[in-house]
Amino acid sequence: MATVVAAPPQEVGLKERFFRYFQHEVTALQEQMEHLNNTSFTGGERNDAVDHCLAGIERLSHEVKDASGYIPAYDQRTYGKAIKALNEKLQGIRNTFAPPKKFQFKTQRKNPSAISLSDAAELAQQNKLLVPGYNSDTSNSTSFAPTPLDKLSPTEEKREQDLLENNNVQGIQQDSESASTIRKPSFSDASSVTISNHSRLHIILPASASHATSSGIVSNLRHCVVDLSPPTSSGGFATLALKNIKDSLIVCGSVNGPIHITGVENSVIVTSCRQYRMHGSKNVDVYLHCSSRPIIEDCGEIRFAKLPEAYTTPELNSSPNQYTQIDDFKWLKSEPSPHFSILPTSDYITEEVWKDVVPGGISVSLDDILKAVTVLQ
DSSP states (O other), X not given: OOOOOXXXXXXXXXXXXXXXXXXXXXXXXXXXXXXXXXXXXXXXXXXXXXXXXXXXHHHHHHHHHHGGGTSOHHHHHHHHHHHHHHHHHHHHHHHHHSOOOTTOOOOOOOOXXXXXXXXHHHHHHHHGGGOTTOOOOGGGTXXXXXXXXXXXXXXXXXXXXXXXXXXXXXXXXXXOOOSOOEEOOOOTTOSSEEEXXXXXXXXXXXXXXXXXXSOEEEEEEESOEEEOOGGGSSSOBSOEXXXXXXXXXXXXXXXXXXXXXXXXXXXXXXXXXXXXXXXXXXXXXXXXXXXXXXXXESOEEEEEEEOOGGGOOHHHHTSOOOTTOOEETTOOSSSOOTTEEEOOGGGSOOHHIIIIITTOBTTBOHHHHXXXXXXXX
């Protein structure tokens, strides 16, 4: 009788985590693709969204390769088929934007080894990827955070790097006044929100901008307070991305889908979301309500806290909050990750600050707010 050698417990745990991670990454990428048709073509928004999807698929492919040391060859092939199906689905959506010309040559042969995305997902689920003792977490089967928006074009990478390295923060508006000047952009003709390249500003998105919450991007900010919550009280952002932000407070409001956070430092973030993914960030306090397990990568000194009462709703209070169930995909050891911690309630910012100071006012300066939320000492 043959002897069955069980995989080491740690290896089984890695395979379980990667299967769950991969399954939900695929789901999240599909959701991003489904939003492409609703993304504005003007200003290059749709092209940027397609690039983000491509970057997400590419990153997922690299992560499968990186995990080859503990994932069996059969499982790698299954993952590979799912990634191929994602690429084909994205290409099909892109063809609807710009259909092929009438006389363009087309490939008639179909790869017999191709597999649909749904078939690949079903195959993975049925086989449990051969993980001994695997139990699927069905409560979060479609709620994992997607790939972050950290794959930029060479031009964007250079601009972001210049902003990070240049002490004068070139390309970002500089205000000499220290007092808080509250800006309330209308976004009256927009379907999405983009706030970029500012310093020393207090920006509040008015409730009248609720029609512009199909997606949002907040990027390249220094020493700012941004409040996106007013228009999300009746319906949140579909997706939201925060990129390259320092020394700031960002109140995101409600995000019905994923929030991607990349390159945020020495800041405070407040949000409720379905999926949370943070990459390349450090020294950030996150006040969070998340219905799935948050993911961090390449981060340090991240502290998680419960969403303040000032930003909660009855619906949020009745839904599970997994803000303490963090997955660090750059820390696969059994010991707790040193890259994040749960903020003690004694260190929470008080409700009075959220309600009375953060909204600002004539007697409340920008620096007063940033000091009150501990961004400034």
